[in-house]
Amino acid sequence: MIYTCTLNPSVDYVVHVQDFQLGDLNRMSYDVKFPGGKGINVSRVLKRAGVESEALGFIGGFTGAYVEECLKEEGISTNFIHVNGDSRINIKLKTKSETEINGQGPVISNEQVRKLIKQVENLQNDDVLVLAGSIPSSLPSDFYTKLSKIAKKQGAKVVVDVSGKVLLDIVEQGPFFIKPNHHELGELFDVTIETPEEAIPYGQRLLELGAENVAISMAGKGALLITRKAIYQATVPKGNVKNSVGAGDSLVAGFLATIINNGEIVEAFRRGVASGSATAFSLELCTQEDVERLIPKIEIKKLD
Numbered sequence: 001m002i003y004t005c006t007l008n009p010s011v012d013y014v015v016h017v018q019d020f021q022l023g024d025l026n027r028m029s030y031d032v033k034f035p036g037g038k039g040i041n042v043s044r045v046l047k048r049a050g051v052e053s054e055a056l057g058f059i060g061g062f063t064g065a066y067v068e069e070c071l072k073e074e075g076i077s078t079n080f081i082h083v084n085g086d087s088r089i090n091i092k093l094k095t096k097s098e099t100e101i102n103g104q105g106p107v108i109s110n111e112q113v114r115k116l117i118k119q120v121e122n123l124q125n126d127d128v129l130v131l132a133g134s135i136p137s138s139l140p141s142d143f144y145t146k147l148s149k150i151a152k153k154q155g156a157k158v159v160v161d162v163s164g165k166v167l168l169d170i171v172e173q174g175p176f177f178i179k180p181n182h183h184e185l186g187e188l189f190d191v192t193i194e195t196p197e198e199a200i201p202y203g204q205r206l207l208e209l210g211a212e213n214v215a216i217s218m219a220g221k222g223a224l225l226i227t228r229k230a231i232y233q234a235t236v237p238k239g240n241v242k243n244s245v246g247a248g249d250s251l252v253a254g255f256l257a258t259i260i261n262n263g264e265i266v267e268a269f270r271r272g273v274a275s276g277s278a279t280a281f282s283l284e285l286c287t288q289e290d291v292e293r294l295i296p297k298i299e300i301k302k303l304d
């Protein structure tokens with residue numbers, strides 16, 4: 001079974017303003033709400049790919065109730081721990097560019113932390129635990145590392161999509177799959193990464209530090225998969241980008257949807273990239289039809 005863990009779920013509030021003026025009254029030309037948070041996005045895309053998962057994490061308030069209701073309507077199993085405060089609202093402002101304003105989220109108590117740890121302690125051999133998204137400020141910064149250690153002890157595979165030093169700490173736990181984007185990878189090593197060639201040595205470094213498989217997504221510039229056996233580079237199809245929120249999570253979900261069915265890792269990478277692009281070209285997360293249509297357009301070459 002795949003379990004996604006979203007420590008800080010969100011209501012993603014996507015708003016479009018034609019000509020946004022800071023400090024002025026602006027009127028939206030459209031607005032739409034989605035259940036959000038990286039782990040939750042992974043569960044939603046997995047479901048559309050026909051793969052079941054269970055969404056874990058902390059959730060609360062009227063916003064949390066909205067997220068739970070949406071997932072229930074989509075037939076996604078949840079086992080959230082309920083907290084007192086409201087789950088956050090993350091604003092995705094689309095104007096001339098994309099600006100994100102992500103909320104803080106509610107305070108998590110020690111008792112609630114203990115409940116989540118108990119859930120991870122119940123993982124079984126060959127389960128997959130997806131740790132994705134930011135860690136609430138009320139939790140210790142090494143919380144993902146703690147969860148990862150417990151999951152690995154249970155024989156579960158760990159998949160990670162986080163940024164910053166947390167990623168460096170967690171690679172030492174030997175995660176099965178990690179997916180930084182090229183900006184996050186550059187920040188990790190205090191360099192600027194603009195091309196796949198510049199990204200490769202840093203992706204290899206993450207492998208040396210313990211990660212089993214490293215995907216580096218580069219938005220419209222394609223993506224890399226670095227494994228112990230080989231390095232693969234994928235092109236991404238051209239298309240009209242409508243909303244790239246959730247594109248990274250869709251790559252993770254598409255990759256896992258193939259792996260969980262014992263698919264070959266390069267085909268998993270292909271499905272992941274197609275899922276990411278399909279989401280970028282959609283107003284919300286990708287449908288399976290979108291993904292199937294893009295798969296033949298993904299070119300993957302093995303680098304020497």
Ligand SMILES: Nc1ncnc2c1ncn2[C@@H]1O[C@H](COP(=O)(O)OP(=O)(O)O)[C@@H](O)[C@H]1O
Nearest residue numbers: 181217218219220223236247248273276277280
């Ligand atoms: N402009 C784009 N054109 C085509 N595909 C895109 C674009 N932006 C994102 N994608 C797809 O989504 C994947 C993840 O996007 P990226 O922005 O790198 O991740 P994240 O959302 O984690 O920052 C990319 O590998 C690609 O497949």
Ligand SMILES: O=P(O)(O)OC[C@H]1O[C@](O)(COP(=O)(O)O)[C@@H](O)[C@@H]1O
Nearest residue numbers: 036037090133134245246247248249
């Ligand atoms: O675009 P990505 O990286 O796939 O993830 C999008 C998701 O991440 C979020 O921006 C939350 O990110 P953080 O947990 O890092 O704050 C959600 O609002 C959104 O659903």
